[in-house]
Amino acid sequence: MLRLPQFGIETPSTVEDAVRLLKTPGARVVAGGTDILPNLKHLLDTPPVLVSLAAVSALREVKVEEGALVIGAAVTLTEVSEHPLVREHAPSLAEAAGLVAGPLHRNMGTLGGNVNLDVRCRYVNQTKFWRDALGGGCLKSEGNVCFVVPKGRNCVAALSADTVPVLVSLDATFDLVGGEAPRSTAAQDYYRADGIHHIVKEPEELMIAIRIPVATTPRRATYTKWSVRRSIDFPLVSAAIRFDLDEDSSHGVITAAKVVVGVLNPRPRVVGRLDDVIGKKLSDPAVARIVSEAVHKQCKPLENVPYEAPYRRSMLRVLTRRAVRGLAR
Ligand SMILES: Cc1cc2nc3c(=O)[nH]c(=O)nc-3n(C[C@H](O)[C@H](O)[C@H](O)COP(=O)(O)OP(=O)(O)OC[C@H]3O[C@@H](n4cnc5c(N)ncnc54)[C@H](O)[C@@H]3O)c2cc1C
Numbered sequence: 490m491l492r493l494p495q496f497g498i499e500t501p502s503t504v505e506d507a508v509r510l511l512k513t514p515g516a517r518v519v520a521g522g523t524d525i526l527p528n529l530k531h532l533l534d535t536p537p538v539l540v541s542l543a544a545v546s547a548l549r550e551v552k553v554e555e556g557a558l559v560i561g562a563a564v565t566l567t568e569v570s571e572h573p574l575v576r577e578h579a580p581s582l583a584e585a586a587g588l589v590a591g592p593l594h595r596n597m598g599t600l601g602g603n604v605n606l607d608v609r610c611r612y613v614n615q616t617k618f619w620r621d622a623l624g625g626g627c628l629k630s631e632g633n634v635c636f637v638v639p640k641g642r643n644c645v646a647a648l649s650a651d652t653v654p655v656l657v658s659l660d661a662t663f664d665l666v667g668g669e670a671p672r673s674t675a676a677q678d679y680y681r682a683d684g685i686h687h688i689v690k691e692p693e694e695l696m697i698a699i700r701i702p703v704a705t706t707p708r709r710a711t712y713t714k715w716s717v718r719r720s721i722d723f724p725l726v727s728a729a730i731r732f733d734l735d736e737d738s739s740h741g742v743i744t745a746a747k748v749v750v751g752v753l754n755p756r757p758r759v760v761g762r763l764d765d766v767i768g769k770k771l772s773d774p775a776v777a778r779i780v781s782e783a784v785h786k787q788c789k790p791l792e793n794v795p796y797e798a799p800y801r802r803s804m805l806r807v808l809t810r811r812a813v814r815g816l817a818r
């Protein structure tokens with residue numbers, strides 16, 4: 490049995506108190522605990538105190554405000570997947586939230602926890618005993634080498650959070666408090682290509698809300714993931730796809746396209762060079778081909794999570810082609 494290390498626990502009921510408690514050196518937020526607690530059991534971190542969001546009711550609201558869908562950071566994934574406002578204004582986010590882990594994890598796990606999920610790697614999400622047997626861990630744990638890129642000086646563990654590619658594809662922003670001043674960061678700029686410090690949030694900052702601009706023209710969007718089992722498993726590759734269509738949606742002509750791929754490295758990858766789909770009808774078979782080929786050319790998975798990288802790359806091409814075809818139906 491894996492034991493938790495010793496730590497204190499604080500349960501503030503207001504955002505102000507949570508922010509004050511987070512100023513304790515080494516303090517960490519716990520929301521649903523479905524990611525941070527297993528990591529503590531693996532001794533990947535030993536914070537002196539966890540600041541629980543369980544009693545901060547202000548972080549559990551979902552509303553539409555000033556042209557944006559606003560979701561409190563402590564709203565559970567079950568609520569995100571079922572909430573009528575999310576299903577109406579961000580159906581691909583509801584879809585992705587409903588695909589995270591299993592039902593019990595989604596009842597506990599929160600959107601803020603998913604957005605701030607630590608990156609994952611087959612060499613680090615292991616017990617300390619396992620890591621020691623490998624010669625003392627890697628750059629992200631106790632060691633000074635990377636087993637994925639042996640001469641690399643940078644951790645390239647994968648961001649495996651299901652909702653993140655979707656939030657980037659929908660141009661979401663994240664509201665943070667507790668730093669020098671409250672600030673809002675674009676989801677696309679929130680992640681760094683550095684698996685040790687993979688988010689721009691400072692440790693004393695608290696994420697309070699996720700904002701998604703409400704679409705002003707017709708939109709078709711979806712999320713697709715490949716994992717070994719349909720339930721419980723993290724994605725091994727994933728993609729969020731969004732097409733904006735002309736005002737007269739009966740034409741289905743694409744005016745904008747954004748495709749974001751997950752589980753490559755610490756940053757979600759925004760796929761470029763999709764200009765050839767603009768002006769085409771979503772029902773045009775060429776669209777699925779153009780998107781899946783762009784994804785295949787630009788996205789090269791690494792050997793950081795289970796299953797061989799070339800196989801995951803092939804799966805990504807198949808997944809994106811099927812997902813675009815599904816949207817056209
Ligand atoms: C068996 C298993 C399967 C899983 N499968 C999946 C999967 O398929 N897809 C997937 O995406 N995830 C998966 N997960 C991971 C996890 O369940 C989810 O990512 C979940 O959304 C995490 O949310 P949480 O509230 O439990 O986060 P926590 O564990 O409470 O926190 C996660 C991280 O976010 C930080 N954090 C949380 N809230 C805030 C906030 N408001 N402000 C600042 N920092 C914050 C914490 O400090 C911590 O670093 C799985 C986990 C398990 C155990």
Ligand code: SF4
Nearest residue numbers: 610627635636644645
């Ligand atoms: S990518 Fe390299 S440094 Fe990062 S967790 Fe994996 S083995 Fe460790």
